[in-house]
Amino acid sequence: MRSTFRLPALRRLAAALAATLLTCAAAAQDIKIGFNADQSGTGAAELGVAARHGFELAIEDINKAGGVLGKQLVGVIRDDTGHPPKSIQNMTELIDNEKVAAVIGPTNSGNALAWLHIPQQKKVPVIVPVATATEITRRYANEPQNFIFRISMVDREQVALLVAYAIKASKNQKIAIIGDATGFGQQGIKDLTEVLALHGLERAAVAKFAPKDTDMTSQLARIRESGADTLIVYGLADANAQLLRSMEKVNYFPTTLGTWGNMSTALLEIAGPKLSEHIIFATSIAENSSPRAAALAKRVRARYPKLATFVSAAQAYDAVMVLAAAMKKAGTTDGAKVAEALDTGIPETQGVVKTYTKPFSKADHEALEVSDFRLARWKAGQVTAYEDDITKTLTPADFKK
Amino acid sequence: MTDILQALLSGLALGGVYALVALGFSITQTTTKTLNFGQGEFLMAGALVAVSALALVGGKGGAPLVPSDVTITRYALAILVVLGFLAALGVLMFLTAVRPFVHSGGMSWIMSTIGFGILLQNSALMIWGPGTLVLPSPLGESVIRIGGAGIRAQELLVIAVSGIVVLALDHVLRRTRIGKAVRAVAANPDAAALMGIDVRAFVIGAFVLSSSLAGLAGVLVAPITTASAFMGLGIALKAFSAAILGGLTSPRGCIAGGFILGCLEAGVGLWRDEWREISMFLLIIVVLVLRPAGLFGRAEFEKV
Numbered sequence: 276m277r278s279t280f281r282l283p284a285l286r287r288l289a290a291a292l293a294a295t296l297l298t299c300a301a302a303a304q305d306i307k308i309g310f311n312a313d314q315s316g317t318g319a320a321e322l323g324v325a326a327r328h329g330f331e332l333a334i335e336d337i338n339k340a341g342g343v344l345g346k347q348l349v350g351v352i353r354d355d356t357g358h359p360p361k362s363i364q365n366m367t368e369l370i371d372n373e374k375v376a377a378v379i380g381p382t383n384s385g386n387a388l389a390w391l392h393i394p395q396q397k398k399v400p401v402i403v404p405v406a407t408a409t410e411i412t413r414r415y416a417n418e419p420q421n422f423i424f425r426i427s428m429v430d431r432e433q434v435a436l437l438v439a440y441a442i443k444a445s446k447n448q449k450i451a452i453i454g455d456a457t458g459f460g461q462q463g464i465k466d467l468t469e470v471l472a473l474h475g476l477e478r479a480a481v482a483k484f485a486p487k488d489t490d491m492t493s494q495l496a497r498i499r500e501s502g503a504d505t506l507i508v509y510g511l512a513d514a515n516a517q518l519l520r521s522m523e524k525v526n527y528f529p530t531t532l533g534t535w536g537n538m539s540t541a542l543l544e545i546a547g548p549k550l551s552e553h554i555i556f557a558t559s560i561a562e563n564s565s566p567r568a569a570a571l572a573k574r575v576r577a578r579y580p581k582l583a584t585f586v587s588a589a590q591a592y593d594a595v596m597v598l599a600a601a602m603k604k605a606g607t608t609d610g611a612k613v614a615e616a617l618d619t620g621i622p623e624t625q626g627v628v629k630t631y632t633k634p635f636s637k638a639d640h641e642a643l644e645v646s647d648f649r650l651a652r653w654k655a656g657q658v659t660a661y662e663d664d665i666t667k668t669l670t671p672a673d674f675k676k
Numbered sequence: 677m678t679d680i681l682q683a684l685l686s687g688l689a690l691g692g693v694y695a696l697v698a699l700g701f702s703i704t705q706t707t708t709k710t711l712n713f714g715q716g717e718f719l720m721a722g723a724l725v726a727v728s729a730l731a732l733v734g735g736k737g738g739a740p741l742v743p744s745d746v747t748i749t750r751y752a753l754a755i756l757v758v759l760g761f762l763a764a765l766g767v768l769m770f771l772t773a774v775r776p777f778v779h780s781g782g783m784s785w786i787m788s789t790i791g792f793g794i795l796l797q798n799s800a801l802m803i804w805g806p807g808t809l810v811l812p813s814p815l816g817e818s819v820i821r822i823g824g825a826g827i828r829a830q831e832l833l834v835i836a837v838s839g840i841v842v843l844a845l846d847h848v849l850r851r852t853r854i855g856k857a858v859r860a861v862a863a864n865p866d867a868a869a870l871m872g873i874d875v876r877a878f879v880i881g882a883f884v885l886s887s888s889l890a891g892l893a894g895v896l897v898a899p900i901t902t903a904s905a906f907m908g909l910g911i912a913l914k915a916f917s918a919a920i921l922g923g924l925t926s927p928r929g930c931i932a933g934g935f936i937l938g939c940l941e942a943g944v945g946l947w948r949d950e951w952r953e954i955s956m957f958l959l960i961i962v963v964l965v966l967r968p969a970g971l972f973g974r975a976e977f978e979k980v
Contacts, residue, residue: 483949487910489901490686493945496679523819524826544740544810
């Protein structure tokens with residue numbers, strides 16, 4: 276009895292051991308790329324999930340085309356749930372234990388700012404596909420080598436587009452600003468005021484709301500009083516939805532502009548499909564912007580039917596493509612050499628947002644800038660590129676920042 | 677003029693919620709001289725349970741609710757479910773977090789009720805996650821115009837329900853034998869027990885009522901604010917301020933306090949955003965200096 280039991284057990288153990296050894300051997304040949312972003316915690320989680328799908332699809336495409344330096348890419352996914360301590364822990368684990376060659380992430384600016392020093396010290400290149408805080412790529416700009424790159428929207432650049440459009444859209448040149456009372460909204464109000472001043476304009480009115488406010492009718496009454504016919508909003512999607520609902524209450528609908536944070540199903544669900552069409556916002560790409568975008572959106576949606584924030588999928592996809600091109604050019608996965616390749620320029624790389632020729636330089640670690648951005652809005656429950664007579668007349672000279 | 681009317685309407689809608697939750701504070705204070713500092717989390721539980729109950733009835737699974745999922749009958753049913761659930765939760769909290777400490781004379785119940793609230797919040801995070809859930813109003817989303825100012829039907833419902841609840845409660849407390857018994861229990865539990873009043877039942881009843889009110893407030897407010905694990909604290913803080921302002925021991929005071937704070941918040945917003953909360957808390961300080969028991973509260977004398 277006993278021997279008949281034992282033998283298969285041993286055999287199974289041996290087989291398992293052999294299999295482990297085999298995967299280890301295979302793993303040694305792979306290039307690991309980390310992905311660390313909020314995919315479940317905060318209101319930005321949708322951006323993180325979409326980005327993860329873009330990240331995974333890019334890796335699949337690269338591997339299908341033969342991989343990088345004769346090796347396959349392997350994605351190592353971590354969810355930081357939007358909490359900075361968790362994000363820091365993920366970062367250390369990815370770099371020290373998983374020995375990733377580079378990291379794509381995160382979604383939340385606060386988390387990026389919490390761990391920037393880790394990849395910077397350990398010389399691991401990071402490409403940020405979502406978080407927008409201006410400081411992220413600038414903190415180490417004066418170091419001998421800056422390991423933090425970004426292919427995403429940047430706060431100040433979005434503001435440049437919004438103001439340029441607002442000035443052409445406003446008939447009486449009265450543009451009001453409203454923002455939430457957090458650091459995000461206050462920085463936005465400051466940026467907007469400064470960029471308006473570059474155009475020689477003063478804001479017609481400025482108002483604030485708390486992130487959890489549900490009634491902004493008093494603020495809107497003041498803005499209407501100022502005579503403003505255009506309003507730029509710097510808040511997160513759920514508060515912006517409440518602002519739209521308050522507009523309906525006081526029956527005052529100025530031309531309303533906002534940041535890309537409005538690409539969240541929260542806006543759609545709280546404000547309803549009709550009201551949510553009223554706000555026009557900045558984005559780098561919409562699903563209907565190009566055939567390449569439409570094709571990627573279709574592939575992401577097959578895995579993630581709820582997709583509302585295609586833009587972050589496209590940006591994460593491009594981040595992997597650019598990273599792979601830099602590794603090929605450097606001929607190695609060594610962090611310092613890859614970062615140098617990113618700094619000095621990569622061979623032309625076809626992305627989804629755009630084609631990258633020299634996306635970064637030593638001084639500028641932003642791949643996208645205001646001229647790569649466009650306007651979009653919700654239409655029938657989908658983020659749709661927005662064009663009118665004004666958007667067609669916008670030229671680079673209109674963008675001041 | 678329209679702006680002022682708008683601020684008044686918006687203020688009453690905000691104040692109605694503060695008033696309902698403030699009443700919950702008042703009820704346990706009058707009967708047991710304790711407060712449930714987890715009141716905000718009870719409100720949150722009410723809102724989330726309602727969302728889940730409606731999703732269950734509508735067969736939605738994990739998908740967000742849409743307006744056609746929330747009929748008036750289903751919404752009323754959800755309210756009943758929430759009242760039952762919150763009543764049970766109130767009993768549970770009383771037995772685990774209040775009764776062990778209430779006679780020890782110390783302040784332990786403050787910590788234990790806050791702790792119970794944190795427990796609720798973290799359980800909610802485990803069950804529903806940290807995101808916001810939408811609960812469409814059963815009365816539709818269209819705006820009703822009153823003299824040029826706009827208000828949504830759900831907001832009118834909040835104002836009406838808080839008005840009715842406070843009138844009913846006020847009547848029971850002042851005009852019925854039950855009310856007399858409640859006041860007796862509050863004044864002197866031992867003497868009340870000697871008079872044949874079931875003190876224990878009244879005390880449990882107070883916690884049941886207080887928790888149910890918080891749950892009711894949650895179901896009523898969710899169509900306006902959306903529901904999430906973090907929705908409670910902000911509302912509870914303002915409701916507590918409303919109770920202090922109006923008088924913690926007076927139901928009428930609580931509702932007046934709620935409406936005053938709501939209108940102040942909306943009214944000052946017409947002028948300066950920064951002053952909204954400053955003016956609220958300034959008013960509370962001034963009132964407490966002039967009338968320590970609140971606008972409607974009766975001064976208490978403690979015999980030593």
